[in-house]
Amino acid sequence: MxxxxxxxxxxxxxxxxxxxxxxxxxxxxxxxxxxxxxxxxxxxxxxxxxxxPTYGQLGCQGFIVLDKEHKVVSEGTSPFMQVRGLAFKHVEALLNAVCNNLPLPDLCPGEAVQLAKAPEGLEKLQGYRGICIRAQDNKVDFGFTDGPLQGKMISVPHSSVQRLDPMDEEESCGQGCSSGACADGSCQKAAGCGDRKSCEGGNCGLPCSKPGCEEREASSSEGSTCDPSTCERAECKVDPDFVSQALDLVSVKVASMDSEHEECATALRRLVNTRTREVLEEVLKCLSDHFAHEEALFEEYGFGAHVNEKLSAKKSHANEHQRMLNKVRKQLSCGPSVPATFVRELLQEFHEHTTLYDVQYADFLAGKGAK
Incomplete structure (x- = not known):
């Protein structure tokens, strides 16, 4: 801003x-x-x-946009924690219209959408959900958040897309578009498939004909069965520098919380090395226990309470806890192994949660004597 x-x-x-x-x-x-x-x-x-105010929300849930007459244009743009950089593009699309006296766009980047009419030859994709990556010239770049093309993007006519209510990104397994996987406007390719057809006309992400490609595409969304300690495929690796940076956590000035953050980081490191369901279950328990303790401290010391829940820092913080836990639970239902893409997303979100959310209670709880 x-x-x-x-x-x-x-x-x-x-x-x-x-x-x-x-x-x-x-x-x-x-x-x-x-x-x-x-x-x-x-x-x-x-x-x-x-x-x-009689209505509203906290900034972490999106922006409220008014026009020059102070009429509400948007009660809440897309939340950053769900769609990352597309949240800012959503705001910019509205501001461009309002500030230049243009009609408001029917659809903005970052909004949840459904493929109401699939391209010819791809009828099996009809009904799957996604995110609007870009809407321009009667075309929509549709990034899939579920289905066989999850994490990939196709370009379809605007009339083929239906806007949905604010999305819950945990409805699908593995990698969606929330991490930016398809937010760069480019086709996502399965490993080893070589060149794909153009995104125009809904061709992006079509299965390629090279031997073994179909199996690799399936493993990228359902979880690879390879050994992460020996596999050399790029999509199976989690960069050590990324892991180090993501788990380099700031202190929140409450000893018990700092200690539990380190316990969660240790569990996440094990997940990086094994990518197994068993270790992901350990991560879920570790996160669940920590979040429950954190919320108990909020109650005990009165952090973030507000009569209007939409304006409550405590409520929005707890909602973010549930979003992350639901993401892990959903992945656990997807198969015995865990895709590297999911691991990267989870580490990034844990880092952002501690640095964007948890630091907000640091001085308050420390000042109250929380241990």
Whole structure:
């Protein structure tokens, strides 16, 4: 948000509002400004319960967009934790329309969609869900989040796509588009398949004819049966530098939480090395126990409570816990082994959770004497 404001591309105001509803909001407002370096946008707070908004949500769940007459254009754009960079493209598509007096787009990047009419010859794909990667000139780049082309993208007519309610990305196994797998606008190829047909006309991701390719494509979405310690295929590897960076965790100033974060990191390292269902079950238990303890501390010390659940930091934090746990549970139902793509996603999300969510309670709980 601060970058948009600094660039000056959009003729609008960017506001970050602390909604605690009392004078303590001032301190949190200043802390937020310092942490996020909010030097170009408007940073404010609501200091009285009487002035609290009657609707809304926290920024981690997306942006609220108003037009020049202060009418609501969007009550909530796509959440970053679900669709990553596409969340920003969603906002930009709306701002481009509002600031240039253009009609609002029927469909924006990052929105959940369903393939209502599959391309000719690919009827088996009809009904599968995905994310809008790009919508332009009556064409939609459709990134699959489930089905046989999960993690791949096809280009289809706009009329073939139906917008869905805000997505739950854990409906599918393994890699979807949330990690950016198909968000770069390029065809995703199965290992060893060579060149594919163009994305135009819905051809991207069609099975190739090379021997063994079909089996490799199946393993990429259902979990490879190879030994991760010896397999040399690129899609089966998790880069050691990435693992080191993802599990280099910041302190949250509460000793028990820091200790449990390290326990979770240890379990995740074992998952990198084995990619087995048994170790993923260990990861699930470790995360579940940690999240439950963390939420118990929130209750004990009163972190993030709010009469409006949509404005509750405690509620949004707990929802993120459930999203991550559901992601793991869904993968456990997909087969005996765990794809490297899923492992990378999980490590990235655990890192982002500790650095984006958990640091928000650090000073509060430490100040209350939480151990």
């Amino acid at each position: 601060n970058s948009w404001a600094a660039e000056g591309i959009y003729d609008c105001n960017f506001l970050c509002i602390c909604v605690l509803g009392d004078r303590s909001a001032y301190g949190l407002c200043k802390e937020m400004s310092a942490q996020m370096k909010l030097t170009h946008c408007v940073n404010g707070f609501v200091a009285s319960p009487q002035d609290m």
